[in-house]
Amino acid sequence: MAQEDCGHGDACGKAILFGEHFVVHGGRALAVPLPHLRTSVRVARGVGAADDVRVVAELDDVEPVARTVRRAAELLGLPGPWAVESRSEVPLGCGLGSSASFAVALVRGLCALAGRPASADEVSGFAWELEKIAHGTPSGVDNTVIAHERGICFVRGATPVPLRCGAPLHLVVADSGRRHPTAEAVGRVHAIAARDPEGFAATLAAAEVLVSRALFAFEAGDAPAVGRAMDENHALLASVDVSSPLLDRLVAAARAAGALGAKLTGAGVGGSVIALCAPPDAEAVRAALLEAGARAAFATTVGEDRP
Ligand code: PMV
Numbered sequence: 001m002a003q004e005d006c007g008h009g010d011a012c013g014k015a016i017l018f019g020e021h022f023v024v025h026g027g028r029a030l031a032v033p034l035p036h037l038r039t040s041v042r043v044a045r046g047v048g049a050a051d052d053v054r055v056v057a058e059l060d061d062v063e064p065v066a067r068t069v070r071r072a073a074e075l076l077g078l079p080g081p082w083a084v085e086s087r088s089e090v091p092l093g094c095g096l097g098s099s100a101s102f103a104v105a106l107v108r109g110l111c112a113l114a115g116r117p118a119s120a121d122e123v124s125g126f127a128w129e130l131e132k133i134a135h136g137t138p139s140g141v142d143n144t145v146i147a148h149e150r151g152i153c154f155v156r157g158a159t160p161v162p163l164r165c166g167a168p169l170h171l172v173v174a175d176s177g178r179r180h181p182t183a184e185a186v187g188r189v190h191a192i193a194a195r196d197p198e199g200f201a202a203t204l205a206a207a208e209v210l211v212s213r214a215l216f217a218f219e220a221g222d223a224p225a226v227g228r229a230m231d232e233n234h235a236l237l238a239s240v241d242v243s244s245p246l247l248d249r250l251v252a253a254a255r256a257a258g259a260l261g262a263k264l265t266g267a268g269v270g271g272s273v274i275a276l277c278a279p280p281d282a283e284a285v286r287a288a289l290l291e292a293g294a295r296a297a298f299a300t301t302v303g304e305d306r307p
Contacts, residue, residue, distance in 0.1 A: 006043060006044035006045075006113060007111070007112035007113025008041070008108075008112060009040070009105040009109030010040045011104035012034055012035045012038055012097075013033070013037035013090040013098070014033055014034055014097035014101075014142055015034055015171065015266075017226075017265075018211050018229065018230070019211050019233075021237060021240060022204055023155070023156060024137070025189070025204055026156065027204055027207050027208055028211045028215075029141045029155075029211075030154075030211060031144075031152055032151040032303065034096060034173075034302070037101075038089050039104075040088070041085070041086045041102065041105040042085040042086075042109060043109040043113055045081070045082070045083070046081035050080050051081070053065075053080060053082045053083075054081075054082070054084070057086040059092075064134065068130050068134075069084050072106050072107060075126050076107070076110050076114065076116070084109075086102060091296070092179075093179040094266070095267055095268070097142045099130075099135070100143045104127045104143060106130070107126045107130070108123060120148045120149075121147070123147045124140070124146075127147060130143075140157075145160075148160065151163030153215060163215075163303070167223065168303045169218075169276055170277050170279050170300075171274050171275065171299070172275045172277055172285045173273075173274050173297065173298055174272060174290075174294035174296070175294060175297070176244075176271060176272065176295065177294065177296075178244070178270030178271070186267065188240070206236060214229040218303070223260055226260070227259065227276045229261065230274070231255070237268055242264070242269055243269075246293060247268065250262070250292050251273055252292075254275035256288065257287070258277065258278070259277050259281065259285045277299075282299045283299070286298070
């Protein structure tokens with residue numbers, strides 16, 4: 001296939017419903033795409049030296065993006081210079097997969113420009129390498145759910161299993177307004193695991209039991225049971241030090257306003273919370289989250305994967 005002048009790539013955001021952090025330690029995670037939050041990347045040949053990258057993006061610091069582009073070009077064997085334009089609806093550093101969404105969109109854009117077909121697995125693999133630049137040793141759940149753009153049950157190193165959702169789930173996603181580096185949050189959990197290996201093994205086992213229950217409820221379309229499991233998952237995450245008074249306040253406010261369950265999502269400490277709602281309660285839950293200090297909140301439906 002001939003090379004084009006420019007390539008476009010596009011990718012969704014994601015929410016981890018269950019198992020974040022524990023997935024780093026070999027547990028399962030259930031994650032879903034957020035298809036209406038998108039990152040769009042346009043790549044074109046630039047001018048200058050082979051490693052020159054010009055970035056246009058609404059960011060204070062574009063250097064991490066340039067680094068990611070250089071690494072992607074190296075992985076794909078496509079020497080620069082490159083000019084990259086990125087627009088994203090995925091809020092940055094909120095636990096909704098902004099970096100993986102950019103990585104997947106970028107790989108797709110470069111592959112499109114080079115006329116190189118790439119399967120979702122290949123795109124995911126390249127994006128995982130790019131995720132390592134910012135996150136050290138990511139489990140791979142973010143790049144996998146985003147590259148496949150469907151709900152998955154994920155274990156690191158294994159083929160992801162598609163989630164079969166019994167009924168769509170109505171979520172309110174709220175941004176706490178606090179940013180916190182994923183790597184630091186992951187480090188907190190590693191520190192606890194190192195300090196108290198037996199206690200941590202028990203927590204990990206409890207998380208696994210919870211994922212089994214959640215998976216069963218999810219596939220049965222039993223939203224109240226999914227909600228209860230979300231509450232318990234939040235408590236487990238708090239026990240490994242990745243919640244915060246603000247996140248605890250947000251999940252409590254969502255539950256008090258009628259949510260079936262609520263938890264932090266993603267790396268935590270800052271970032272986002274998700275609340276599962278019956279549709280008539282979604283607006284009250286959204287309002288309660290904003291009232292309790294969320295910077296922004298939106299309602300969305302997950303589990304409507306294409307067949
Ligand atoms: O907040 P995010 O989107 O970076 O999600 C991180 C998910 C973790 O489980 C905490 C880390 C990982 O590598 O899986």
